[in-house]
Amino acid sequence: MVDWFKVMILVAEANEVIWLRSMKLLRGGPRAKAEARMMVAEKVVAAEDAGAGLLAGESLDNVVAGYSRQVQSNARRLRRS
Known part of the structure; x- marks a missing residue:
């Protein structure tokens, strides 16, 4: 089962990075x-990491968490530049 609240947070954070x-x-x-x-x-x-994780049986929550960490890192870096 996916934690949809975490997915929505990821969507909001990704929109900031896009901007x-x-x-x-x-x-x-x-x-x-x-x-x-x-x-x-x-x-x-x-995409490679997510696909490999899913093929290895990783949960969707873990895949979302991985994307979220990368998006948060990008947001921090882009806010400074």
Whole structure:
């Protein structure tokens, strides 16, 4: 069973990251290019991790928690830059 409250928190946090990244990308320049590359690479790794976890029998709550940790880390980093 999935804890839907945690999923909704993840959605809200992800929206903040989307907004922060959008602002950084709109500024352009080398930092925006680096952020775009990092964003794509992170998404590939996150999808691989989630898929591997699910195939190994990991719960959906654990998958959500993994995404949440990454999203929170990105939000902290983007708020500083």
